Amino acid sequence: MGSAFAGKPTWVLVGSGALEHARTDHIHTAELEATAVNQQELRVCVEDAMTALDSYGASLASTPGGAGWLHVQHVPVRRFVAEIVSKVLALNAWAPFASAPGPLVPAPYEGLVGLRSSSSREYLAYTVTWSGIAYLLGAAAPYNPTRSAQLRNRSRTSTANREPSLLPSNLGRQDVLALSWTSRHAATLMPVLTELARDGQKSLLLDLATDPTERCSAGSATGVELRSAPSDLFTLAGTAEGLHLPGDEHVVHIKGQGVQLARIVRILSVLLETSGGCTQPSWRTLVRVESWLDDMLSTTRPHTVLLSNDTSPLGVLAAHAAERHGANSVHVQHGAWTAESVTWPALHSRDIIVMGDRDLALGRAWVRHPQAEVHVLGQPRFDTLASLSRQAQRRYLEKLLAPGGRVPARIAVWACQPFSPDHLKSHADLLLDGLGKADGDWGLVIAPHPAQGADAFASLMKRGCGPSVALADPRVGARGCLAGADALASAYSTCGIEAALLGVPVLEIGPPGERTLDLAGHRLATRCDNTGDVAEALSGVGQARTPIQQAALDAVCRWRGDSATRIARLITDRASSGPRAGDSTHQDAGVSASPQDEGVSAR
Numbered sequence: 001m002g003s004a005f006a007g008k009p010t011w012v013l014v015g016s017g018a019l020e021h022a023r024t025d026h027i028h029t030a031e032l033e034a035t036a037v038n039q040q041e042l043r044v045c046v047e048d049a050m051t052a053l054d055s056y057g058a059s060l061a062s063t064p065g066g067a068g069w070l071h072v073q074h075v076p077v078r079r080f081v082a083e084i085v086s087k088v089l090a091l092n093a094w095a096p097f098a099s100a101p102g103p104l105v106p107a108p109y110e111g112l113v114g115l116r117s118s119s120s121r122e123y124l125a126y127t128v129t130w131s132g133i134a135y136l137l138g139a140a141a142p143y144n145p146t147r148s149a150q151l152r153n154r155s156r157t158s159t160a161n162r163e164p165s166l167l168p169s170n171l172g173r174q175d176v177l178a179l180s181w182t183s184r185h186a187a188t189l190m191p192v193l194t195e196l197a198r199d200g201q202k203s204l205l206l207d208l209a210t211d212p213t214e215r216c217s218a219g220s221a222t223g224v225e226l227r228s229a230p231s232d233l234f235t236l237a238g239t240a241e242g243l244h245l246p247g248d249e250h251v252v253h254i255k256g257q258g259v260q261l262a263r264i265v266r267i268l269s270v271l272l273e274t275s276g277g278c279t280q281p282s283w284r285t286l287v288r289v290e291s292w293l294d295d296m297l298s299t300t301r302p303h304t305v306l307l308s309n310d311t312s313p314l315g316v317l318a319a320h321a322a323e324r325h326g327a328n329s330v331h332v333q334h335g336a337w338t339a340e341s342v343t344w345p346a347l348h349s350r351d352i353i354v355m356g357d358r359d360l361a362l363g364r365a366w367v368r369h370p371q372a373e374v375h376v377l378g379q380p381r382f383d384t385l386a387s388l389s390r391q392a393q394r395r396y397l398e399k400l401l402a403p404g405g406r407v408p409a410r411i412a413v414w415a416c417q418p419f420s421p422d423h424l425k426s427h428a429d430l431l432l433d434g435l436g437k438a439d440g441d442w443g444l445v446i447a448p449h450p451a452q453g454a455d456a457f458a459s460l461m462k463r464g465c466g467p468s469v470a471l472a473d474p475r476v477g478a479r480g481c482l483a484g485a486d487a488l489a490s491a492y493s494t495c496g497i498e499a500a501l502l503g504v505p506v507l508e509i510g511p512p513g514e515r516t517l518d519l520a521g522h523r524l525a526t527r528c529d530n531t532g533d534v535a536e537a538l539s540g541v542g543q544a545r546t547p548i549q550q551a552a553l554d555a556v557c558r559w560r561g562d563s564a565t566r567i568a569r570l571i572t573d574r575a576s577s578g579p580r581a582g583d584s585t586h587q588d589a590g591v592s593a594s595p596q597d598e599g600v601s602a603r
Helices: 029-033 039-057 074-093 095-099 130-136 183-198 261-273 283-300 313-324 359-366 390-401 421-437 454-461 495-502 531-539 550-556 563-577
Strands: 113-115 126-128 176-180 203-207 224-228 251-254 257-260 304-307 328-332 351-354 373-376 410-415 442-447 468-471 487-490 506-509 526-528
Touching: 029 074, 039 074, 039 251, 039 261, 074 095, 074 126, 074 130, 074 251, 074 257, 074 261, 074 313, 113 261, 126 130, 126 261, 130 261, 176 183, 176 283, 176 313, 183 203, 183 224, 183 304, 183 328, 183 563, 203 283, 251 261, 257 261, 283 313, 304 313, 304 563, 313 328, 328 563, 351 359, 351 563, 359 373, 390 410, 390 442, 390 468, 410 421, 421 442, 421 454, 421 506, 421 531, 487 495, 487 531, 495 506, 495 550, 506 531, 526 531
Parallel strands: 176 203, 176 304, 203 224, 304 328, 328 351, 351 373, 410 442, 410 487, 442 468, 487 506, 506 526
Antiparallel strands: 113 126, 251 257
């Protein structure tokens, strides 16, 4: 950036080569992007921006069923708005600009919306470019396309589900309609559907995954039918006409900078016009999905719509459709919650099933349904933990680490998240340096997240020295090998909870201030924010530890091995009795669950 003329400061985006001889105030945009932003201030500003957007443009487009664009697409929109706010705050934190704010001139021909790097196979990490920031702050951008070349060149069919399109005409009446679009959803919901089938309840599981590795397997449960979405459902792109607005005087103020709302909506239209698969469907896709769901619900007439995510676009749409068709909506929490980790604190289903006692307060604060109830019933995915073979999983880990024959005495498993490459590397360096300094002979098995590409770890596998490192098969993941580990490390993978339930030592890693599941706050993990912490925690593995209290485990996950059964019973009870407002058998939110009861429910 350079500054300069006519009495009023003008800040110009230029190529980095032009800065070599610059005599005016300047900074590389990479330095701005590395600026630490106060997270509390960021959250407040994002909330203000979303409130302004809702008031300004929520009514600009709706599905035929009455679901507004901002309501359904709130999660991807909010993530993008957070990118905008973060860059505006970083720009304002640069002293020369803060002391002399002025117009920001775009770089010629740079797209306004681009993509950040991500280790996720499918997820599109949209971002606003610095020319996009200039445009939002009021600059003319006649030669700037809305999309970067990378976005323009994306294949429109790259996210297509190629399974045969199956018409709903032969489905008949179903008791429960369930939706899944990730392997975590399928693993969470399938045990419940199996239990429902044992009670004579017929279920239809709709697989909406657009990544082949996230698909559901048919299973062998009689009474559970599996169908895939039409093969072309998620390939639809096209203009969102209602979001292309003329300029006006409406702005939202971010740290003193007036950001034009019409221009925010125009940039957001890129998200709604791009085919982004099941996690970020285009607006045309959502309109078509709603019609398809309406056909499914009209044909099957279920008493319950079962979800494992009712906050991202497909989940919001499904909960909305269930309400219109008179079906009860039930949401089963599939991953751990923290107040900071949820993009949009909103739950739309009638019944919310949460894992542990600590989730009650969050669930109660986030519910949107006027008759919503929150129930602590554990995690059906964890029901089978007690039956895992530690010996078999240990043999798998040893086989990965010792193709030549030598096996490390101790093995740590790293349960990853689909972070950016730089973020992953920082965690890898922390872990591997700590492993190298820890007492004993340690090896590391990297377990990719289900949505993560294994190629994200290619550089780590080439390290020439230090502890032995191996990569688990993505189909196995951390869940398939953690029981055989001496320790599990992660920032906030739900596998940390599974490891704690099995008594495997857990390390919550990341630099100071990075969010975790806060298992350490319940004395179920050790917080490690530097190499010394990692080495100390690993060196203590095998030493006598204070027994973990059941209350600490229950706070994080109420684990009795019967969560699927209890959830299935709640679904059938609700179907037979209808809404139970004021039901005296429901406990108050402050009462702890015992092994004999149904968990805690809260209105």
